[in-house]
Amino acid sequence: MFHLRKVSRDVARVAVKTRRLSSAPERSLVDLSVDKEGIAIVQMQRAPVNSLNIELMRTICDSVSDLEKDKCKGMILTSASPNIFSAGMDLMELHNPDMKRLEEFSKSMFDLVLKLFGSKIVTTAAIDGYSGAGACVVALALDYRSMTAGKARIGLNDTAVGIPPAKWVADLMTRTMGQRNTELALTSSFMFPAERALQVGLVDEVAKDKEDAVERCKKFIKLYDNILPAVRTHTKLSLRQDFIVEFEKNREQYLKDFMNTITNPAFQNGLDIYISSLKQKKVKAAA
Numbered sequence: 001m002f003h004l005r006k007v008s009r010d011v012a013r014v015a016v017k018t019r020r021l022s023s024a025p026e027r028s029l030v031d032l033s034v035d036k037e038g039i040a041i042v043q044m045q046r047a048p049v050n051s052l053n054i055e056l057m058r059t060i061c062d063s064v065s066d067l068e069k070d071k072c073k074g075m076i077l078t079s080a081s082p083n084i085f086s087a088g089m090d091l092m093e094l095h096n097p098d099m100k101r102l103e104e105f106s107k108s109m110f111d112l113v114l115k116l117f118g119s120k121i122v123t124t125a126a127i128d129g130y131s132g133a134g135a136c137v138v139a140l141a142l143d144y145r146s147m148t149a150g151k152a153r154i155g156l157n158d159t160a161v162g163i164p165p166a167k168w169v170a171d172l173m174t175r176t177m178g179q180r181n182t183e184l185a186l187t188s189s190f191m192f193p194a195e196r197a198l199q200v201g202l203v204d205e206v207a208k209d210k211e212d213a214v215e216r217c218k219k220f221i222k223l224y225d226n227i228l229p230a231v232r233t234h235t236k237l238s239l240r241q242d243f244i245v246e247f248e249k250n251r252e253q254y255l256k257d258f259m260n261t262i263t264n265p266a267f268q269n270g271l272d273i274y275i276s277s278l279k280q281k282k283v284k285a286a287a
């Protein structure tokens, strides 16, 4: 009983704080709202495809930190773009990059993954549309994923883009869907429709539309209503500590590997072709 009273006081505080945060200009890449039960919706709104550049990754990271400070009950990551959760890493950040910015980009990517994976609050994603590569990694770092049936696809198509998935990326996927499914998914760059994603454990539930996906996330978050938040967090982090410790230990090496992959001339040539094919697709569709 004492615990419930404490939570509702915290909820009131969150509601005031987040109204202020949402209107802050630096937060315009996400829309952040918190309901009266203390469940936050972090809606990515970097048009047209929520590609993950430094600023969007930092904004999501900072938003989660604020929600943790405010003892929010949980958060739902979602998207304002119709049919697209996120197109993954911003390819323009990787194309002929400035070295200093590329290093900042890599750091922001690592910070985001560690923040989400090790978050004290319950983290979920309502995936209503395309969720490729980096976006799939973001979803995998959360506690729970619901995804809409239909045209939406999710997967780690890194090899199709010419990026060999890093060990930590493979580890993250293996924890969720096992060795065999991960091996097949990573080598083939397969993009899973929701029902197939559910079969391999890449998502937890299939929803009929975005509203239903959000509702399912809320229901998942509320499953923890009768568990003390500190006990839940302690249990979650003790089960995830091996990944976090390994990541921190190898962080410098992961950074070097990523920088080497991206700056490799063969990768840059492949990326030229990949980006041109994306633009061509648009020209053909318009013709």
Ligand SMILES: CC/C=C\CC/C=C/CC(=O)SCCNC(=O)CCNC(=O)[C@H](O)C(C)(C)COP(=O)(O)OP(=O)(O)OC[C@H]1O[C@@H](n2cnc3c(N)ncnc32)[C@H](O)[C@@H]1OP(=O)(O)O
Binding pocket: 048, 049, 051, 052, 084, 086, 087, 088, 089, 090, 091, 092, 109, 112, 113, 130, 132, 133, 134, 135, 137, 138, 157, 158, 161, 163, 169, 278, 279, 281, 282
């Ligand atoms: C936190 C990260 C952690 C770990 C990282 C692990 C490694 C990750 C590697 C990556 O993430 S690489 C990125 C992989 N993503 C893709 O391959 C997606 C490519 N995009 C598409 O397949 C399609 O654009 C789409 C299915 C997302 C959307 O299709 P559609 O609705 O038909 O829109 P358009 O194709 O016309 O795209 C609109 C516009 O957006 C540009 N764009 C698309 N994707 C990206 C992107 N990833 N980065 C930057 N820009 C992107 C596209 O070129 C169009 O631009 P215009 O200037 O022509 O309007």
